[in-house]
């Protein structure tokens with residue numbers, strides 16, 4: 126592992142101490158099955174050989190294009206991605222949309238639960254104790270503006286803020302879904318078993334009603350990946 130990686134992982138570790146409740150909602154065993162879709166082109170075991178794509182052992186938390194000797198596309202090599210939950214999730218949704226010009230010909234995984242399971246599995250492919258990857262490079266100040274524009278009609282964000290149409294969102298990051306006392310959640314949300322981490326918030330914010338069928342959070346979602354990352358960065362500051 127390169128020195129810079131070690132530093133970034135350390136930084137991530139510090140940042141995540143407070144967020145250590147933030148576990149992926151995904152299921153590793155299910156993720157392993159879904160990863161069969163990847164092994165046509167990728168080996169997943171440590172030291173595995175290059176197929177059409179690079180070996181993916183230890184990919185989670187690393188900078189993009191870090192497998193020595195693999196010839197990446199220019200697009201991928203120049204993307205600046207760190208493979209954290211957010212990047213992985215967006216990439217797997219539609220590889221060619223997230224990294225325009227990638228040579229990975231894979232249509233993407235339409236199912237949000239499958240993506241979360243896969244993320245959980247890839248996190249487990251490491252020698253080190255699992256370290257949550259670096260935070261989304263979202264901008265909290267930008268996220269606050271998005272929240273004012275798109276969420277405030279239904280949510281308050283300040284500590285002890287009142288219930289509007291949706292629950293107060295102070296401290297929501299890292300908590301289980303449905304944790305605000307006194308708010309009458311839908312059965313769908315209460316039964317979801319989710320914890321609000323980067324991965325689950327990205328999916329929820331992209332399309333709430335698709336991610337949690339039967340939720341009463343009836344808003345169309347935030348289409349821009351950048352805005353979702355900004356929002357999550359903002360939600361993380363509310364504690």
Ligand code: HEC
Nearest residue numbers: 162163166177178189190191197198201227228229230231
């Ligand atoms: C049809 C072959 C193919 C399939 C199937 C495929 N990949 Fe890839 N993958 C590639 C290629 C080729 C690259 C290199 C892309 C580039 O350089 O633009 C790549 C790159 C990647 C990278 C970036 C690696 C790095 O070192 O930065 C990740 C992550 C990845 N794939 C994950 C997956 C996952 C997860 C699946 C299964 C859901 C999958 N891929 C399925 C061919 C494939």
Ligand code: HEC
Nearest residue numbers: 275276279290291302303304310311314340341342343344
């Ligand atoms: C039209 C009203 C409406 C808008 C706009 C809206 N929400 Fe919600 N939201 C709700 C409702 C209602 C719930 C409760 C859902 C349930 O119980 O199924 C909810 C639930 C949530 C939850 C889960 C809270 C918990 O305690 O588990 C989060 C997180 C959330 N919304 C974030 C956002 C963000 C961020 C935005 C802005 C991008 C937003 N919402 C915009 C109505 C809205």
